[in-house]
Amino acid sequence: MFPSTRLLASIFLVITFYIPTFNAQLTSTFYSTTCPNVSSIVSNAVRQALQSDPRIGASLIRLHFHDCFVNGCDASILLDVGGNITQSEKNAAPNNNSVRGFDVVDNIKTALENSCPGVVSCADLLALAAEASVSLSGGPSWRVLLGRRDGLTANQAGANTSIPSPFGSLANVTNSFTNVGLNTNDVVALSGAHTFGRAQCQFFSQRLFNFSGTGRPDPTLNTTYLATLQRNCPQNGNGSTLNNLDPSTPNIFDNNYFKNLQTNQGLLQTDQELFSTSGASTVSIVNNFARNQTAFFQAFAQSMINMGNISPLTGSQGQIRSNCRKVNGS
Numbered sequence: 001m002f003p004s005t006r007l008l009a010s011i012f013l014v015i016t017f018y019i020p021t022f023n024a025q026l027t028s029t030f031y032s033t034t035c036p037n038v039s040s041i042v043s044n045a046v047r048q049a050l051q052s053d054p055r056i057g058a059s060l061i062r063l064h065f066h067d068c069f070v071n072g073c074d075a076s077i078l079l080d081v082g083g084n085i086t087q088s089e090k091n092a093a094p095n096n097n098s099v100r101g102f103d104v105v106d107n108i109k110t111a112l113e114n115s116c117p118g119v120v121s122c123a124d125l126l127a128l129a130a131e132a133s134v135s136l137s138g139g140p141s142w143r144v145l146l147g148r149r150d151g152l153t154a155n156q157a158g159a160n161t162s163i164p165s166p167f168g169s170l171a172n173v174t175n176s177f178t179n180v181g182l183n184t185n186d187v188v189a190l191s192g193a194h195t196f197g198r199a200q201c202q203f204f205s206q207r208l209f210n211f212s213g214t215g216r217p218d219p220t221l222n223t224t225y226l227a228t229l230q231r232n233c234p235q236n237g238n239g240s241t242l243n244n245l246d247p248s249t250p251n252i253f254d255n256n257y258f259k260n261l262q263t264n265q266g267l268l269q270t271d272q273e274l275f276s277t278s279g280a281s282t283v284s285i286v287n288n289f290a291r292n293q294t295a296f297f298q299a300f301a302q303s304m305i306n307m308g309n310i311s312p313l314t315g316s317q318g319q320i321r322s323n324c325r326k327v328n329g330s
């Protein structure tokens with residue numbers, strides 16, 4: 001009698017507690033029966049977008065980053081104002097007039113819906129598009145973990161405060177990463193995404209003429225590079241003017257970002273501080289990635305998986321949006 005009661009009790013425990021735990025794990029095979037070609041559908045759409053816009057890969061990986069740092073990787077950044085969404089994340093301070101690629105996300109979603117209607121979440125779309133963007137630009141490939149579901153809310157206040165600022169110190173940046181469960185290795189590896197893409201003058205011009213009220217430029221800036229940047233971003237010029245984040249190979253995913261830091265050519269203050277902060281644990285990681293691209297690629301892939309694991313919705317949480325810009329039925 002007693003043993004079988006215990007057996008029933010343990011079966012009950014397994015059913016009530018084991019299954020939710022199981023669902024909380026993302027897996028690389030999540031769509032293997034429901035949408036076996038999901039990776040190539042996304043990859044083909046990204047390849048096509050890259051043909052007309054060599055910057056789009058950089059823009060797509062940044063969407064995944066800004067999604068994951070706010071309410072986890074739930075595609076909340078993709079929601080437009082409308083229905084119950086009164087304040088979108090895309091209009092938050094770090095995103096407004098800065099993040100881009102929403103039209104390409106819509107095209108990828110259309111391709112997915114054509115092959116596998118109602119199956120693939122927008123949050124997984126962003127994770128797959130990030131991997132495709134990196135590997136198609138010369139960077140590493142990795143098996144993307146899948147099974148995220150899409151959120152029902154946007155958190156503009158969270159986006160304003162959780163996404164790291166380019167004006168912060170190394171401590172500020174590390175703190176933003178620690179708040180979402182990432183560590184210093186992740187900070188350095190993921191900052192390596194600044195090996196491609198662009199940044200507007202307004203995000204680094206404080207370094208060029210009167211840094212921290214000193215009346216001088218940031219002393220850590222390479223003087224040759226400084227002159228180039230001053231020419232492209234004059235005082236009282238247009239703050240929206242674009243600059244390559246990696247002046248040496250602007251559209252290629254390689255380890256030149258770290259070599260640039262060693263020659264004092266980090267574009268954002270937060271980039272340069274990884275190398276120029278004396279005594280910081282980030283310095284030796286930068287040196288390792290600069291000398292060994294394989295080490296960078298391995299670390300980058302692992303840190304992308306870590307970032308993609310931030311608080312996903314799984315199982316029956318959230319929904320599979322049919323339009324990435326809207327909660328279903330709104």
Ligand code: HEM
Nearest residue numbers: 058059062065098164165166190193197198199200203270
């Ligand atoms: C470490 C803290 C970080 C800060 C402070 C930061 C800040 C910025 C800023 C200010 C820009 C320029 C935006 C603009 O001009 O509109 C930018 C661009 C970019 N960021 Fe970051 N970022 C950080 C980390 C990351 C991470 C973790 C990733 C991805 C893994 C990433 C990927 C990118 C890419 C690819 C671009 C270029 C986007 C484009 O050309 O559209 N960044 N970042």
Ligand SMILES: *[C@@H]1O[C@H](CO)[C@@H](O)[C@H](O)[C@H]1NC(C)=O
Nearest residue numbers: 035036037038040041115116
């Ligand atoms: C998956 O892709 C392969 C090659 O890319 C293609 O031959 C096959 O028809 C596709 N399968 C489905 C179900 O779309």
Ligand SMILES: *[C@@H]1O[C@H](CO)[C@@H](O)[C@H](O)[C@H]1NC(C)=O
Nearest residue numbers: 088090091092093095096097
């Ligand atoms: C976003 O930028 C636009 C200008 O393009 C501006 O009109 C709007 O007020 C900004 N939104 C927020 C929430 O700051």
Ligand SMILES: *[C@@H]1O[C@H](CO)[C@@H](O)[C@H](O)[C@H]1NC(C)=O
Nearest residue numbers: 087091092093156157158160
């Ligand atoms: C986010 O920041 C922008 C710009 O500073 C501000 O206009 C907006 O009200 C903030 N949103 C929230 C919800 O705090």
Ligand SMILES: *[C@@H]1O[C@H](CO)[C@@H](O)[C@H](O)[C@H]1NC(C)=O
Nearest residue numbers: 164165166167168169171172
């Ligand atoms: C950096 O952190 C300090 C101390 O917490 C804070 O006062 C400051 O506003 C932060 N700066 C940025 C740009 O995030």
Ligand SMILES: *[C@@H]1O[C@H](CO)[C@@H](O)[C@H](O)[C@H]1NC(C)=O
Nearest residue numbers: 209210211212213214215216
């Ligand atoms: C630099 O900025 C500080 C305060 O931000 C100001 O007092 C000073 O006059 C500026 N110097 C120059 C040369 O513009």
Ligand SMILES: *[C@@H]1O[C@H](CO)[C@@H](O)[C@H](O)[C@H]1NC(C)=O
Nearest residue numbers: 200236237238239240241242
């Ligand atoms: C600044 O440049 C952007 C695009 O580069 C342009 O749309 C905008 O009109 C310019 N603003 C001014 C004040 O010239």
Ligand SMILES: *[C@@H]1O[C@H](CO)[C@@H](O)[C@H](O)[C@H]1NC(C)=O
Nearest residue numbers: 222223224225262263264265
């Ligand atoms: C400045 O950058 C140039 C490449 O543009 C490099 O050759 C030089 O060594 C750098 N100088 C310093 C001090 O890092």
Ligand SMILES: *[C@@H]1O[C@H](CO)[C@@H](O)[C@H](O)[C@H]1NC(C)=O
Nearest residue numbers: 291292293294295296298299
């Ligand atoms: C480069 O890094 C990889 C991965 O960590 C390692 O296996 C390899 O031995 C390193 N190569 C050199 C030359 O240090």
Ligand SMILES: *[C@@H]1O[C@H](CO)[C@@H](O)[C@H](O)[C@H]1NC(C)=O
Nearest residue numbers: 083084085152327328329330
């Ligand atoms: C909007 O919010 C209301 C109240 O919480 C809820 O009943 C409704 O289902 C929501 N609409 C959508 C489309 O999620």
